[in-house]
Amino acid sequence: MNKEMVRRIDRLFREWDDPGSPGCSLGILRRGKVLYSRGYGMASLEHNVPISQKTVFDLGSTSKQFVAFCIALLEKRGKISAEDDAARYLPELGKYAGKIRVRHLLHHTSGIRDYLALMELAGMRYENEYPDEQIFNLIKMQRDLNFTPGNEFLYSNSGYLLLGEIIKRVSGFSLREFAEKNIFSPLGMKNTHFHDDYSVIVRNKATGYSASTNGFKTDISLFDVVGDGGLNTNVTDLAKWDANFYVNRLGGGQDLIQKIITPGRLNDGRELGYSYGLFLSGYREQRIVSHGGAWVGYRSEMMRFPDKDLTIVCLSNLVQVKPTHLSKRVADICLEGELEGRPTPVTPCAAGRRGVKGRSPSPGLYLDERNEGFIELESAGGKYVLRDDESRYELYCIGVGRYAVAGGLRELLVLADVPGNTRVMLKKLNSGPVEYRKAPRPRIAGSRAARLRGRYYAEELGTEYILRNKGVRLFLERPGAEPEELRWITERILAGKYISLTFPKVPAARSFLLDYCRIKGIVFKKS
Template sequence: MKTIPVNKIDQLFVEWNKPDSPGFSLAIVKNGKIIFKRGYGMASLEHNIPISTTSVFDIGSTSKQFVAFCVAVLASEGKLSLEDDIQRHIPEMSRYQDTITIRHLIHHISGIRDYLTLMELTGMRLENEYPDEEIIGLISRQKALNFKPGKEFLYSNSGYLLLGEIVKRVSGQSLRDFAEENIFSPLGMKNTHFHDDFSMIVKNKATGYSSGNQGFKIDMSIFDVVGDGGVNTTTEDLFLWDQNFYHNKLGGGGQNLIKEITTPGRLNNGAPLDYAFGLFVTSYRGIKMISHGGSWAGYRAEMLRLPQRKFSVICLSNLGNTHPTQIAKQIVDLCLAGDFAEKTNKPHSTHTRKTLISLPAMENKSGFYVNSKNGGVAEILVKDGKMILGISGTCYPLDSVSLNHFVATANSFDIKFERSKPKKPFQLVARKDGGRPDVYHKMDPVTINLEKLKAFAGEYYCDELDTVYKVTLEDGKLQLIRQGNVKELLRLVCEDLFTGIWITLRFIGDSLGRHTGFYIGAGRVKNLFFAKTPSKPAHPSL
């Protein structure tokens, strides 16, 4: 890179770089120096304060690398082992058939259900304040895991919340104090902390916003449980953290600790993962990339590093519908053009070509697809001449690369339609952020009569959530009613399998064909059982 393409970089942010919009803080790093830094848009619309590279943002899950580093420091000091059973440090956790270790938590292979999803299913609002003990209690009540520890990878915020709790219990300090003493203060990160007290005043903090039909709204959370997230920081402070990966000053110094936290884990069968210690270790256009994004309330973040090029992008936003990961990769494309081993266009590339697909060809792919491995449901819709992927409660418009290859560029989804044999139904192969593929099998359309639908209606109780759900039949359609009178229309996917907005219900029955309960699948929560409660007898007439 001979010169910095300033105008092209600025153009990426033109939508937000105005006095009536939230925006971004950006730092670009090369060879140990910040070669470009700039704020775009406003840190506070109320007080007319622009964003700068010293504005403070909540970086969401980008925080995970700091928690993992704290654990690595404690391990290097002999105060814990990564192979410790987590019950040694958190004895109130349920005892499962297989041991869960600290290492399992670090690499997201523990099988522990995601607490944020559990809260949503319980009706607990993320806008409220909850003590750490209540959240850990919710996790501890889970009788089952998503899978056997070490068998699969499934991102779980619970694991990192528990890691934060382990740091507190082993060190005798709060996570905020331990990280300050062992990371932030030694590196001179003066504007960085774990935000474990929502009432704490933070100088230069950017307000988080969301946008809708009526303009921008403040989108801040008083939820101050930390571990899986919670770091407040600036782009300039993150530069100091970024440089420590090349010349480590922490945990006694030396690169052994850095090597450990950037080495991906493995499954029980030896298969390598793309996840190390709170860091994804992948590649971008043939070059090794270490990265992690974050999303919380009205904040979004991305920090990526190409260590072989000594090049990093730190991109923080205070607007909830932005995509810093996409923008950071576009900046890599602009700054390192011509410096890639891999010359072919990728789904995340800004140069992906679009191919025109006929309406019949799109409609041929529409319908429900089921992941036989985890029970997840995806749907392909055609609306206004465009294909849309519906998955986990979110819709992603798809651009066509070829007849059977599509991308959701802004969200780094890569979708391919394949057939195991000619004339066989399509399989949908989905990759997110260049990760491992998930395979979904196309379902034939099915119908069900009214009498069979009536049999699903009733009340269902989950003791792991201490929650009752209702299934009702209204106007010939099943409806799920969750806590807080949240209603979801249930649509039939295949026999006994229904999908709502973001959950799936798989009903089970006894030998007489009576429905006895259902298992819920909801993204990072699998096989959560609700038992059908006995019908109350009719009140006798007087």
């Protein structure tokens, strides 16, 4: 690391290098050795404490690799197999038609609905304290899966929550205790633990924040269920974890490391870009082994370039920071001259900007007529935004007619953009491409909306939703959320910001199927 590289890296973080702002802790590692580390901004605005490499953060989903490593250790000791029926350890899972194996939980191919999304639908708030039993009961209430185990990939926090419970039942130790005994203590990670008791004081921990119109506000939670997240650690300790990737000191030699970075597969043999709690992808023709995380006011990324012996760790205590994007920018500098292609774009592409041959997204509704799926392209705040069945994403231009979202989770290809024939193709990580054709908004009679209004109950949530109409306009009321106007996608499908309702084809529909983020097909019946 020379002075010019350091100057350019520091410039990436200058927005948060301010005594009045939350910020980031950055670590640049080579085989576990710290090449450069620095804190930008404040760990505590209340107490004027700056961020350093010793500042502790909640890693969110970056925690998953540690849970998966615990499973790998139990496999090595013959206590469990990834091919085992998960119902052997969690009999509650035996009710489903398809057999859920341990590897399905590891690879997000189980079809089990995401418990965090279930909480939102049931009106439960992340900020509150809930006993483990209440969360597990919410999962147990689900009668169906999103899909047959192994048929698809759909990221689900429930899988790793259940893996944590399997570790407890197999080993006799809580996840916190097992990880401490078998990972953190042997590696000397003295500032690392699974935070399964919100009342325990954590020394040097940053407070989570979110930007608001009046500055910053605290963004923290009393939620202390762990497995899918909940690891508290710092850059100093993650350097020790990174070193173990190159020289495994935890048993099993490098064979165990190879195991945790071997991609999973779907039932049809397709290889996944996911292994044991790690995404396997690429950037500018280099392999990446990584995972990011987000939980209340915390954001994180640990991105390893194994063929370059380089790892970028970026931890933040501000919602608006994008560590995955920043980590790639840091890699652009550290590996300058060694990477192919163009660096990741700095800002989302401007709406209306047309590339070569004018192939840019045309805002509007797009339908996948074969599967009744849909996406929407919007021009919001001068930027292009993609809305699909999971979330909303700002688009970055990565080539002629090609757009991607930060982190590489989605790529959009404009196939044709001429009157009467506007088509795009959407490729999701670990899924096949789907073609969509632009379609006009449907014309709906007011009587149709009137027939759908009423109260609907979902047994899998123990919750009632209300549909009210004002003429042709329909509004959804649900616990824990503001009333939301739904948009007509077709005569049978309505959509909100992240939610969609699909009604049967019969005119007098008395039920609908609800999709929401990582949840598919929850049945609501008219009361």
